[in-house]
Amino acid sequence: MKNYYEILEINKNANKEEIKSAYKKLALKYHPDKNKTNKEEAENKFKEISEAYEILSDDQKKFNYDNGQNVVIHNHNPFDIFEHMFNNHHSSFNIDLSNLNSSFTSVNTSTQIIGNKKITRVEKTINTPNGVQTTVEESISYI
Numbered sequence: 753m754k755n756y757y758e759i760l761e762i763n764k765n766a767n768k769e770e771i772k773s774a775y776k777k778l779a780l781k782y783h784p785d786k787n788k789t790n791k792e793e794a795e796n797k798f799k800e801i802s803e804a805y806e807i808l809s810d811d812q813k814k815f816n817y818d819n820g821q822n823v824v825i826h827n828h829n830p831f832d833i834f835e836h837m838f839n840n841h842h843s844s845f846n847i848d849l850s851n852l853n854s855s856f857t858s859v860n861t862s863t864q865i866i867g868n869k870k871i872t873r874v875e876k877t878i879n880t881p882n883g884v885q886t887t888v889e890e891s892i893s894y895i
Contacts, residue, residue, distance in 0.1 A: 756804035756817065764818070768809065775805040870895050 757764050760774040778801045780786070787794030807813045807823055817823045860875045874889045 753820075754800075754804070756807050759800055759804040760808065762808075766808075771805065771808050775801060775809070779805075865895070868895055869893070 757766070760766075760771065760778065762770055762774045766774070779798065782794045782797040782801060784791045784795040784798060803825060806825060807817050813823050858877045860877075861872065863870060863872045865871075870893045872891050872893075875886065876889075877884060877886045879885075
């Protein structure tokens, strides 16, 4: 069994912020784009770091791992984890508040990876004086 604490270079008592910080430091260090001369080895290390972060950053997975139980790894694209960690602060919702008589109901967001495309869909539902209004926005980025 892999030692995820060793992979992230942290101790077993590390808190969520220490786990996140260790992931960020190592992900930047081993990102394949930063290691042009040794890209394959860097990519393998980058994937391993992302797997360790996936397990140790999730309370249930970490508990199961720490107790020697089976842990389900979803094999997320390690670049998605990286993008979420480093680019998530750039995303925002643009909600039209010009009609102050409307009442906000819900926003549903989903993301799919298809091939080398990341498709994010945002569905907004608003109660207006004229009934329920639903809008859907999709954005596509290449990974």
